[in-house]
Amino acid sequence: DQQVKQNSPSLSVQEGRISILNCDYTNSMFDYFLWYKKYPAEGPTFLISISSIKDKNEDGRFTVFLNKSAKHLSLHIVPSQPGDSAVYFCAASGPGSNYKLTFGKGTLLTVNP
Amino acid sequence: KAGVTQTPRYLIKTRGQQVTLSCSPISGHRSVSWYQQTPGQGLQFLFEYFSETQRNKGNFPGRFSGRQFSNSRSEMNVSTLELGDSALYLCASSVLGGPNQPQHFGDGTRLSIL
Numbered sequence: 571d572q573q574v575k576q577n578s579p580s581l582s583v584q585e586g587r588i589s590i591l592n593c594d595y596t597n598s599m600f601d602y603f604l605w606y607k608k609y610p611a612e613g614p615t616f617l618i619s620i621s622s623i624k625d626k627n628e629d630g631r632f633t634v635f636l637n638k639s640a641k642h643l644s645l646h647i648v649p650s651q652p653g654d655s656a657v658y659f660c661a662a663s664g665p666g667s668n669y670k671l672t673f674g675k676g677t678l679l680t681v682n683p
Numbered sequence: 684k685a686g687v688t689q690t691p692r693y694l695i696k697t698r699g700q701q702v703t704l705s706c707s708p709i710s711g712h713r714s715v716s717w718y719q720q721t722p723g724q725g726l727q728f729l730f731e732y733f734s735e736t737q738r739n740k741g742n743f744p745g746r747f748s749g750r751q752f753s754n755s756r757s758e759m760n761v762s763t764l765e766l767g768d769s770a771l772y773l774c775a776s777s778v779l780g781g782p783n784q785p786q787h788f789g790d791g792t793r794l795s796i797l
Contacts (some may be wrong), residue, residue: 602783613687613773613788614726621783659726668739669781670716675725 573597574662576674584682589647591677593660596641600662604671605634605645608657617658618645650681685710687789689774695795701762704792706774708755712787714738714780715757717749720771720791729772732757733780761794769796 575594583589591605601622606614620627620634620643627634633646647654660674688707696702708715716739717729731739732751749759755776761768771793775786 604785606788611790613689613775613790616785616787619783619785661726663782665782669784670728670731670739670741671718671726671775671786672728673718673726 572675573600574660574672574674576658576660576677578677579675580678580680582680582682583650585652586649589645589650589654589679589681591645591647591658591660591679593643593645593674594641595643595662597662597664597672598641600664600672602663602669603634603636603643604661604663605632606659606661606673607654608659608676614659647679650679652681652683655679655681687774687776687787689772689789689792691792692790693793693795695797696764697797698764698766700764701760702764702794704759704761704772704774704794706757706759706776706789708757708774708776709787712776712778713755714777714784714786715751715755716775716777716780716786717757717759718773718775719743720773721769726773729759731780738780764796766796768794770794 604619605617608614657676661671716731728741751757771791773791775788777784
């Protein structure tokens with residue numbers, strides 16, 4: 571049972587445009603959500619997080635939006651840069667899972683110059 | 684500030700052998716978690732250690748075990764290796780684990796089983 575789903579395996583955008591990566595979850599006990607970026611041959615790098623008491627968190631070019639009623643979150647990258655090309659993982663945790671992270675399977679973002 | 688360090692980076696073993704992987708967390712981090720990454724299953728949680736005690740466990744067989752030392756360094760052991768154990772094993776640390784704590788990952792150990 572996949573509790574965190576990233577339905578788009580890949581996404582391609584032009585440099586300077588907005589990238590929107592989506593994530594859905596099924597476990598209503600999740601209350602903390604994170605996005606990680608992963609380059610080949612490296613471990614995931616923490617990007618940004620949001621707790622369930624908020625619906626938006628912003629950090630520079632990265633903004634995460636949370637829609638609790640729809641059990642949906644998204645990561646917006648504006649403007650997209652070629653160096654943003656990587657696999658992006660959505661992750662969630664909460665009291666129901668003893669705060670262990672549950673990951674989606676990732677979305678490969680390619681930003682074309 | 685040094686990041687999470689995992690050793691070795693690459694390992695090749697044969698079926699039936701056992702293997703030990705090592706993880707040094709970020710200084711001051713007391714929670715260490717281990718994950719297995721495979722192409723088909725993505726990142727799957729193995730277990731978490733805090734203050735030398737296993738605090739959380741995923742759905743992996745007993746062949747997968749771990750421990751944590753008093754300096755928060757952690758080791759993971761896999762016995763009786765199977766072909767399906769070929770994966771990237773990632774270690775992550777956080778200050779205390781628990782709610783609202785981002786985890787910081789090492790670069791992983793790539794384990795190949797022949």
